[in-house]
Amino acid sequence: MNLASIIISVATKEIAGFTVIGYLTEKAADIGTGKIWAELKKKIGNRPDSFECRLYGAIEKSAKEYLCKGTIEDVSAAICERIFDAWCREGYLTPERIANILRCYSTYAKQNDILAWYRTFQEQIIKDDILCPMFMMNNIQLSGELQREQDKKIDQVLALLQVIMKENKDTQQKKPEYISDPPTDIDSFYVDRTILENELWTTIVLSGKSVLLYGIGGIGKTETAKSVLKKIYSMPCDVTGIYQIAWVTYTNGKLKDSLIEAFYDTKRYTDRDKAWEHIYNIIQTQREKLLIVIDNVETVVQDQDIERLGDLPCRILVTSRTEQFSGLYRYPVDHLPEEDCRDIFYHYYVGDHDNYYLDKILELIEHHTVMLELLAKTANMEEKTLQEFYVLLVQKGFHMSNEEVDSHHPLLRAEKRVTEQLKILFAISKCRIQDNDLLCQLSVIPAIPFQYKSVRNWIKVQHKSQLEYLVKTGWLKSDGKLVSTYIMHSVIASAIRFQNEDHLYEKCRYVIHSITKEMECGEQEHGAEKSYLIPFSWSISDVLWNHLCDEQDAEFLTNLAYIYYDIGNYDNAYQFFQRALEIDERVSGPNSIIVSSDYYNLADVSYNMYQFPESLSYLRKALAIRKKYYSSDNIEVVLLIKLLAGIYAKLNRLDRAEALYFWAADKFERNPETDILQLSTHYSDMASFFRERGYPGDYDKARTYYQKAERGLKQIYGDKLHPEMAAFYDEYALLYHNMGKYSCELPE
CATH class of the missing domain: 1.10.10.10 (Winged helix-like DNA-binding domain superfamily/Winged helix DNA-binding domain)
Known part of the structure; x- marks a missing residue:
């Protein structure tokens, strides 16, 4: 813990007859690393209840917790003296310095976990009414009354002390790294919520806990989270204990999807389960060294993963409109004080100031942050005085409060009221x-x-x-x-x-049509390459779900389902294939070719979800329709028979499956319309069938068909690092694993 930060955090507290801020303002330029502790000791004194004595007591209690019972007092005393001496000499402590001391006594330890000592030490600090505020880093507004001019002065002192207290540049500890895209910059006119931010800092950084920021939409949750994150990112890792940060925008109504979309390392995965496994391993490995910020969770309905966030071992900060989370420390975000609201309004409004009518406007909107900025810009564009603008709002019936909704009522009802009032504002604004x-x-x-x-x-x-x-x-x-x-x-x-x-x-029809075209994958493209479109497409489908009604809409849903299918998110793929079927049945009729394709898609995704009876049912429906239009030799029918063989194999009807595989292979090979990808994929499926069945001679058959598949796939992809080739070689390698030839390489 950096002593400079300790001193700043207690800047407003009077100790032993003097205030630290007053002392530092005069002496900051003369204070060096070695002098800070000595100078502070002189001012505080050596009374039994002094800061120095209390600090030694906390070190001593923590050391006893670290050591085995029965350890001689000399060992405990030696540890305490060395830690205390290091603090006095260096002026600050880090977990690394403590580790160097405790390692010398590891044979006496209950468990050789240095972080365990540090956590115990923090717990002792928190229990002490003097030491606790000393350790609240950047907690420079304990009384809540410190003026902004004082804040600026303290920030200047903090910046000076941070420079003084840093070690040699070559040995400085690194700052946290982002393992996702960082958030956008804080709003240019963001107003600090100092007390709330300090509470969040204490809970996340000092206590290592996970927190929830909740409040009505547009009140400032995201900006507050960004502000706290900015402070964490500016500090060395050994001070905060946070080494990695991920900013995750909650989309698709699914936590796993949101994490996979956000993390850098998951971009290379085409399989959703493997991508999630990679993220889970990061969380389990980094634990409290990782901070994940999950922004804009509107609801926790139908997402069991988001409900279990508190069970994860990393630190988490959630912003949400609901407080229905378990395992998180909850902090409400309320509206800003009237003075801050005035400053924001006048920042965007260039007309004459009139606090009397501005305060009346603020009462109308109940100091709602997003609405505040929007009203200021609207008044500016309308070129109205504040009196004229207030009268106009009242005439239009604009008022946030009513007898059913106030700031103490459930957030969802208040949210609806905000939307209703913004509708009025929309009608007022000059919008072409x-x-x-x-x-x-x-x-x-x-x-x-x-x-x-x-x-x-x-x-x-x-x-x-x-x-x-x-x-x-x-x-x-x-x-x-x-x-x-x-x-x-x-x-x-x-x-x-x-x-x-x-x-x-x-x-929005144009948007649907345009994004449908962009979601289409060419022959050599993989759905993972289009996964960047998922948040946008999912949002469109979610908003317009009940309005989607024609063939273009069904195509939109199907293309989105294909992307989900290719990245292994079969649950979502099934959902969108099912909706496309409903539309196509209504528009094209229950016996149309497009409906047959929908049934095939549902059979295919059900197969990959291991729902084989359901898959068989869908496939039979697809076959019944398709046979009305095509002969049994047609590629459109053979493709369905190929899947039917796979289903029978999973239902343990192996002889039937083998017969269908050979029948489909013969039809593919004889038909000039068969493309290389279709035939190669079929050979690969046949090889996997023989590999899994494992009858005598099956491994040789499997190798033969894998080789045929490989030749075809190389004609398509060449040496390109394509997800389909990776998946193929993964299957191919399993053959040698089953044969017990672990050191064998795949053929060139």
Whole structure:
């Protein structure tokens, strides 16, 4: 623990007749690493209840917890003296310094776990009413009344002391690394919630616990989380105990999907289960050294994984609109004080200041943060005085509170009220027709950052200036950089959808059609290459689920299902294949070819979910329809027979399966319409069948068909590192494993 941070954290507390902040302001320039402790000791004194004595007592109690019972007092005393001496001499302690001392006495330890000592030491500190505030790093507003000018002065002293207290540059401890994309920058006019941020710091960093930030949408949860994260990221790892950070935007209503999408290392995985296994191994290995921030969890319904977050051994920070989490320390996020709300409003409003009417406006919106900025920009665009703007809001019936909803009522009812009031504001604002259409299209994609070049093919936007206009009016946020990143707050998106609910589907047809085309995979493409589209496509389907109704919509759902299928997320693939079937049956009729394809897709995904009876049922329906249109030799029928062979194999009808495999192989080989990929995949499936069955002579048959499959796949992919080739060689290697030839290499 860095003593500079300890001193700053207790800056407002009076100890032994003097205030540390006053002393440091005068002496900071003269204080060096070795002098800080000595100077502080002189001021505090040597009374039995002094800080120095209490500190020694905490070290002594922790040492006794670390040592085995019956250890002689001389050993305990020696450890305490060495740790205490190191603190006095160096001015601060780190787990590494303690480790160097304790390792000399490891033969006396209950368990040679240095972190266990450090945790015990922190527990002793927290119990002490003097030591506890000394160890609350950056807790510079204990009384809650410190003015901003004092904050700036303390920050300057902290920066100076951090420079003084750092070790030689060559031995400095590294800062945490992001194992995901970092969050976007904090809002340019973010107002600190100092007390809340200090409580979060204490719980996450000092206590190593996981926390939940909850509150109504748009109140400032995400920005608060970013602020805390920024402080953690600025400190050395040996101070915070955090070495890796992951920022995860909760999408798809699934925790696992969100983590897989966010972590850098999972980009190379095409199998969802393997990707999740990799993440789980990181969590179990890093444990409290890893901090995962999960942002924007709107609901925990139908996601058992999110409900068990508290069971994970790493540190977690969740922002959510619901407090229905177990195992997390919960912190509510309330509205900002009136003075801060005024500052924010006047930052975006360039008209004359009028606190009387501004306060009335603030009462109307109950100091809601997102609405505050939006109102300021709307008033600015309307060129209204605050009195005129207030009268206009009242005339339109704008008022956040009513007898059913206030800040103490359930968040979901309050959320609905926010949406209703934003609808009124939408009607007031100067929004051109083309801007209204663009807002509708943007409102159905998730509340994640995007760039103009990423979405210009999905939405009807002629120029980037249209997005900049929406930023100016407050409906969109931008980071203001040369290559701007935009984001629409989920609360604003909900209000736009609510305002346009009667025509939302029609206005978003272009988005559906465009993203459907982008989700299509070529012959040599794999669905994993399109996985970046999942958050956007899932959000569109979630918002418009009950409106999807025609063949184009079914194609959209099917293409999304194919991507989920290719990355091994069979549950979601099944869900979207099933919805596509419902639409196609209604539009094209129950006996159409497209319905046959839907049944085949459901049979295929059910097979991979190990639901073989269900798979057989779907496949029989597909076959019954397809045989009405094609002869038994047609490729469209042979493809279904190939899957039927696989199902029979899993149902242990091995002879029937073998006969169908050979029948399908013969039809594939004779038919000139068969492409190389279809034939190679069939050979691979046959090889796997013989490998798994393991009858005498089956391994030789398996090797023969693996070799045939390999030749075909190499014609398609060459030496390209393609996921299909990786999956094939994984299966091929199992043959040699089954044969007991562990050192054999696959043929060149």
